[in-house]
Amino acid sequence: MTRFEALVEVTLRPGIADPQGATIEKALAALGFDRISNVRAGKAFRLHVEAANEDEARKRVADLCQRFLTNPVIEDAAISLEPAAPADR
Amino acid sequence: MTRFEALVEVTLRPGIADPQGATIEKALAALGFDRISNVRAGKAFRLHVEAANEDEARKRVADLCQRFLTNPVIEDAAISLEPAAPADR
Numbered sequence: 001m002t003r004f005e006a007l008v009e010v011t012l013r014p015g016i017a018d019p020q021g022a023t024i025e026k027a028l029a030a031l032g033f034d035r036i037s038n039v040r041a042g043k044a045f046r047l048h049v050e051a052a053n054e055d056e057a058r059k060r061v062a063d064l065c066q067r068f069l070t071n072p073v074i075e076d077a078a079i080s081l082e083p084a085a086p087a088d089r
Numbered sequence: 090m091t092r093f094e095a096l097v098e099v100t101l102r103p104g105i106a107d108p109q110g111a112t113i114e115k116a117l118a119a120l121g122f123d124r125i126s127n128v129r130a131g132k133a134f135r136l137h138v139e140a141a142n143e144d145e146a147r148k149r150v151a152d153l154c155q156r157f158l159t160n161p162v163i164e165d166a167a168i169s170l171e172p173a174a175p176a177d178r
Contacts, residue, residue: 001124009096009133024134024158033153035090035139044098044133045113050124064122069113 001050003084004057008065008077011042016074045069048084057081090139092173093146097154097166100131105163134158137173146170 012018020041028036051057058081065077101107109130117125140146147170154166 005127007098009098011133011135021134025136028153028157031157033149033157036136036149036153037139038094038135038137040135042133042135044100044131045110046100046127046129046131047114047125048127050126060122060125064117064125068117068120068122 001052002054002057003048003050004054004081005084006045006047006049006057006061007080008045008047008061008069009042009080010045010065010070010075010077011040013074013076042075054081090141091143091146092137092139093143093170094173095134095136095138095146095150096169097134097136097150097158098131098169099134099154099159099164099166100129102163102165131164143170 018040021039024041025036025039028039049057049060051060058079061079061081062077065079066072070077107129110128113130114125114128117128138146138149140149147168150168150170151166154168155161159166
């Protein structure tokens, strides 16, 4: 068993309205931050998963995203994995 | 001017209680996802920034995080930058 650290970035799917991102973008312009565009707000989860190898870890996290962490109708999940640092175990 | 795509991952600082992450972790165990631990919930922002070079882009996004996207007392921001895909321009 190896312990992996997963980062799950949950974003709204293309075409789904993102009022939070739009509000941030408008506010940034009003606050003097110009040349900023395409602001999209999402969620980030970090978790440790124990699995025999990276493929199994990715499969388990993808299953978990599909069933629990995201609403697959409106959200996509991007998963990145790396071996957990020994200090985090 | 180059257009960069920035990913800002906002996480609670170490030692700050994360009730959302703790609730997810407990629920996962109850739902049959075992061997998952250290669940932390955070936010992810994606945005496009125009700047002369990557250093300037990073500096502008860091300033924006510090002043607007995070609460620096309890949150950390990790910034990653890459050139924006031409199709996104």
